Amino acid sequence: QKEVEQDPGPLSVPEGAIVSLNCTYSNSAFQYFMWYRQYSRKGPELLMYTYSSGNKEDGRFTAQVDKSSKYISLFIRDSQPSDSATYLCAMRRDDKIIFGKGTRLHILP
Amino acid sequence: DTGVSQDPRHKITKRGQNVTFRCDPISEHNRLYWYRQTLGQGPEFLTYFQNEAQLEKSRLLSDRFSAERPKGSFSTLEIQRTEQGDSAMYLCASSFGQKNTGELFFGEGSRLTVL
Numbered sequence: 001q002k003e004v005e006q007d008p009g010p011l012s013v014p015e016g017a018i019v020s021l022n023c024t025y026s027n028s029a030f031q032y033f034m035w036y037r038q039y040s041r042k043g044p045e046l047l048m049y050t051y052s053s054g055n056k057e058d059g060r061f062t063a064q065v066d067k068s069s070k071y072i073s074l075f076i077r078d079s080q081p082s083d084s085a086t087y088l089c090a091m092r093r094d095d096k097i098i099f100g101k102g103t104r105l106h107i108l109p
Numbered sequence: 110d111t112g113v114s115q116d117p118r119h120k121i122t123k124r125g126q127n128v129t130f131r132c133d134p135i136s137e138h139n140r141l142y143w144y145r146q147t148l149g150q151g152p153e154f155l156t157y158f159q160n161e162a163q164l165e166k167s168r169l170l171s172d173r174f175s176a177e178r179p180k181g182s183f184s185t186l187e188i189q190r191t192e193q194g195d196s197a198m199y200l201c202a203s204s205f206g207q208k209n210t211g212e213l214f215f216g217e218g219s220r221l222t223v224l
Binding site: 004006008034041042043044045046049088090095096097098099100101102 | 113140142144149150151152153154157159164165200202212213214215216217218
């Protein structure tokens, strides 16, 4: 079993819809939980990070962590075509950041 | 500060040749990471440095791979006797501080194609 599991998609939704992206993990040692966004042929960029269970909101983005279920989510409200990208969940264990496979998201105008 | 820069952006080589990639991190960052990413996969950890010390290497990093960070500034990743399976995007990232929350700043990557 991989330490971090993420459905690769692709996921296609109409503009304005709410998007839900998810990851599960197996290692309780993970401390920080992150979401990165990666556009085609670019390096990943950090969207959000959180440490504790619960929700964290930043504009149209909400990150949710449930440590008891080992499950994290990213919600995107009022999705825009510019949100079309690959979204990578990532988790820190000691000094290493472990990434999921990434979910390819297409927002249809 | 212009961010993390990587060079070259794209390298095409023949199997068996050696290649070297360079990464210049954000100047005040003391940690530097190398990742490898293949199509449809997330970045896979290869190795990381704190200042000039290489603190951890992944099992993915075979003895054909070597990374250095002399003087704790730029880093190089060398692949000797390249194989077709080495074709991938090699990403460099940097961060600052002991209490790394996970905020890695990535470069644009160096894409390697082995023919």
